Amino acid sequence: MKNIFPLIIVAISFLFGACTQQEEKVVNLYTHRHYDVDKMIFEKFQKETGIKVNVVSASADELITKIKQEGELSPADLLITVDAGKIERAKQDGLLQSANSDVLNQQILAPYRDSENYWFGISSRARIIAVSKSYENPESLTYGDLASDAWQGKVLMRSSDNIYNQSLVAAIIGNVGEDSAMKWVAAVHGNLARDPKGNDRDQVRAIAAGEGEITVVNSYYIGKMANSDQENDRNAIEKVNFVFPSDANLNTHVNISAAGLLKHAPNKENAVKLLEFITRADNQELIYTENQEYPVNTLKPAEQFFTPVGEFEIDDLPLSELGAHQNKAVSFFEKAGWM
Template identity: 40%
Template sequence: MRFLIPALAAATALTACSQSAPSGEESEARSVNLYTARHYSSDEAVYADFTAATGIEVNVLQASGDQLIERVRVDGERSPADIILTVDAARLHRAEEAGLFAVSDFSNIDGIAANMVDPDGHWVAFASRARVIAYSNDRVEAGEITSYADLADPRWEGRICVRSSGNVYNQSLLAGLIAHEGEEAAEAWAAAIAANLARAPQGGDRDQLRGIAAGECDVAITNHYYYAMMARSNDEADRAVAAASTLVFPNQETTGTHVNISGAGIAANAPNAEEARIFIEYLLSADSQRKFAEMTNEFPVIADSQWDNDVLAGMLPFTADDIAIDVLGENNAAAQRVFDRVDWP
């Protein structure tokens, strides 16, 4: 695997040695306890391949990000968690603030951008998703929208679909705006979006795309991979929804498009810390990065990863915001306060 880093290569070699041990010698079974907020088939495939490559079994506990954080926090030193894996910078920040991560050195991972690694060594990203704008092919002209700021224009009044302010993806988008432009400018933008809503926020990102296809709104804010899921779906209705809109990767001439992550860190009280490190490194291997791109439609975080996904490839190239991901988590509380002040539902 092209991006297999030394620790994983060594672990694989050790596994191979143990399998060829003299008759009568039994190698000790190894396992890792994964607490994950993800629920994708790509991840299950990665787990199976990881075990096949290393001999390390993966025990999975799955729940929402906030539930996982609370579970590990309450269990304290008794927690069996080896790895905490979740989506969005805000949740990673909450886990970090609760003291749930061990300090690790992820600096030896080749090909990953510096902003994708926590500067204090608590977590590392392994997949990314862009927060983009979709517009109706029938009711919006190409070029009308090129930035997030464009959505604040009064001409979009009654035309925007977006999830609620309680959604962590929206919170991180606003956290990024706060970092770039300050809280006052971010609040003005959020107030304008709230005034331009076509309907009260409802559902997930795919529901915003369905709103465009149904004529309920002309523009929506969504994560890119939800659009890709629908465009590549076996369901004809989902493909029709995707075909009704076009994506814009905003802010290409300024800060770049807002990007968030899925990330993982070793738990502070991990009973199997070495196995946890090997697993996290495997998430960044060439084969795992390929699976995230092909099966989940996420962008790999390792430069020059190879994968086959025409819809995803069609979104490239674009300039991503290179803001440090940990800043998004740090600004989450401020973003929530802004949403409350402007009455974004």
């Protein structure tokens, strides 16, 4: 079965590709995103342009493997990831092509797109600190503080296979070097209140329940909890402060969902049109209001879905460097025993 399975995947993909090479206007999207707002935007795009969006969903690693297996006959036009490091990996693996579009360059700020136009951010999110309101000076907190002895037995974290924490550590490597980053990972692991588990929202819920006192969480999850129909989630965030950390070593880490035009895209023009549509101002606003992700046409959103502590100063490490340091970050988790 191990030898047959890749062939099955390729065969299905070829069939998909053959079906789309008709007169019907289409764009074929491979995406790691799974949000309702994306469906809303795709339906809106089809209504305005007549171009149908075909979607294949899986993790970025699975999709990258699939694209490699399909080779030149891949039906995929665009790859969307939820992490800058993953889309940079696709670029380095030779899977993308440059998409020269004045519209994209005007609509997306330079820090959120590849300098050679191989990939473009479509939304962003900050990796912020969440801390119990029992802590008196939240505005002073930095990422480095999570490694302090003062937080021993109080830190809550997701498992090491979480791409958001991998990219945070990659950013730490890029800013302060490998030795300091390894020490940070080991110290934070030593401060854990429990074995890593759950998603970002689970960490906030655990703080509210008194299982720990501090964690890191993506900003848009806080917006989701604030707007949740679950009273427990709305009550949980009332017991937690949310901090934009900043110090001389590392300002607030920001990551993106990003899209890249694939090297063998059969519907290149339609794919670029979809990218331009997603990053259009009205659709960026839709992503913000419906999914609480930050737009890529500004570095500082005018308002938040929560009351933050501290100034939102963004880490200026190029997002392409996250991909360069992710493998090293994973090895640090393994060395520390952070599973």
